[in-house]
Amino acid sequence: MKQALILMILCTLHSCNRVTPLDDKIDVIFDTATSQYLYLKTILPEGRYPKTYHAKQDKLETSRSGWWCSGFYPGTLLYLNENNTNPEFQKEIDRILNDLKREQFNTTTHDLGFMMYCSFGNAERLTPSESYKNILMNSAKSLASRFNDTVGCIKSWDSSNDDYLVIIDNMMNLELLFWASKYSNDPKYYNIAVTHANTTMDNHFRHDFSSYHVINYNKNTGAVKQKRTAQGYSDDSAWARGQAWGLYGYTVMYRETKDKRYLAQANGIANFILNHPNLPKDMVPYWDFDAPNIPEALRDSSAGAIIASALLELKHYVDGELTEKYNNAAITILNTLTSDVYMANNNSNGGFLLKHGLGHMPQKTEIDVPLSYGDYYLVEAMMRYKHNRI
Template sequence: MKTINRILISTLILACTSGTAGAQQKLNYKPKPDLIKLIGKNLKDAAAQYKVLMKNVPADSLPETFEKNRSKSTTPKNWVSGFYPGTLFYLYEGTKDKILYDAGLAKLPIMEPIKYIDSHDIGFMMFCSFGNANNIRPSATYKDILLTSAQSLSKRFNPIVGCTMSWGSKPGEFRVIIDNMMNLELLMWATRVSGDSSYAKIAISHANTTMKNHFRPDYSSYHLVNYNPATGGINKKQTVQGYADDSAWARGQGWGLYGYTMMYRETRDPKYLDQARHIAEFILNHPNLPKDKVPYWDFNAPDIPNAYRDASAGAIYASALIELSGYVDAVAAKKYLDAAETIIRTLSTDRFKAAYGENGGFILKHSVGHLPKPAMIDVPLTYADYYFVEAMLRYKKLGKK
């Protein structure tokens, strides 16, 4: 209990660089001039591309993907809904193009009712949209919407299990996915701005329980742990969106890396930093990680090297590694930044970055949504664009407060 209280106190008094783009310590590191130039071009190209995408998005919907030469949009209740306005706000930060900012604002009214929704993904949906809008122009309205969203997420917490519930469960089941690590940022933010420690207590409990039960000895992660809600015992461990239950689904490793890096930022608890570093080492030292650092959809896919690549996982890795580099020694920082730079360069090539007007207006090609299902395979995905733009903005801010 003393440890949790110490963490909560540190959470409330930390000098706060709020924002989904993340906090970054000042590094003795100079970004590569040619990569900064490339990022500038990428952001300009992305802004033009998203003006194409805008034309394909119905007023009451949000874009999800483009497949079979058709745009696919989704409702605000879909877990990916917040990424489109969030990306628009990021692109506005990177280009100061007000058309993009206004397009992001135009989607917020259809997103606002989500603050009451019963969903484990409300952090993705609301913090990526309203959170990014609030970072640009802080607003009491945005703050209230986000706090209501945090309250809604808190209702899914089971103190016996120690986690918030993910997918709807059958009697005797309480299913928790690694993706939920990403929704904890909303809870940590809520404690910071409200002074109510209950949100952070839930986030810390969830992070600790996930650390204990989701990870294998090599620090790869299961996708899902199915708990008994009455006892907190474990019914089963699975990797639903990966190749097999004992495989390392690429995007899941990214959710863990990003989530524990964020939890270290918010608490300064060294065990979260250790966890993030172990996950990073699993990814970067894996023999099946391609030299260009954009992973196959699963590290254990049986058809490597002919397996599908997942640009979305690569983008998440890059963004997380850039932030993680600010919390470690110089040798580790260089390793993480070298990898992030390689990913950004790879995703900037014609293989992954779409030409103007192509790809339905999305920036990146070749992501994998849910191969076993199968659904959205080798297509653009809205969250791939989001984390790619976030990674580029984070790189531009290296060495700055």
């Protein structure tokens, strides 16, 4: 009887370690990802970066290095090469990083975290070098140059007159500043990140922890002029990828500061997402939680991937039922995204992994297509799941 009780307790303590369907297929999915990106590199033109693929035209859409998504392709290659070293990947990583490094001095964009930390940040983590460190420091300086102390935020989109536009996506670029502060021992970068996060927490979020997409401040006074949602259904709706950016961003804020206000914020956003009545059972969200034609509305696989990756980190900062809730939600999302519905077959989908991403519905661009950032956060989430199970 005593032995049975001990066994029951041990089983309860290790409930989060149970084998899931994802365990059985994750190595297969990594093999598919490797095959796809080996294919993608063969069709990618020199000096270009993959954005998306249009199946009807069998056309790979690409960009130059200045596009906000340029860091995701090398970042995905770095994760895949970390999972299983491939000399072809290393050669391609070296080639693309040598092209991308010019963006370290780009002061016209707030997206240097996406561009330079997802790429050079991962490269420096895996193979530290002074060259990578210098590039990251220059990138952080360029990003910090867009900070306005009166507003208390890093400017997102350039504009005329006294407008000062800040989008929720910008939370994702703060990780670069935390790295720079630790490396340089200069608190300036840390303080900018914290100030930006605090201002965003005050003005971007509603009482239910859902987020607006864009806040327009007066650059001279810091006053809020307008709250709107550019890429969502309406100003008052909850654009799915925007909610994902917020969840991920405040999870990073707690990791870097251990300030419990950020943990509370991340938990609040997670609660909004996971308990929303319009979240499908498979947990890959519709492109907007308030889209008018649910359940016929399109999904956004990229938002699902970002949410899964964020939850797989956030679960380590909570305990009890929340740990298991976040873990199970992430597993559900990953099982859905790695199913035949969302995962491409070899040598298809333009070399991308995920199908059914959605870029900008109001502008009718990148509708129901693969997206480079969807792939990046899917692979990151799979890496986190594989190596950091509870």
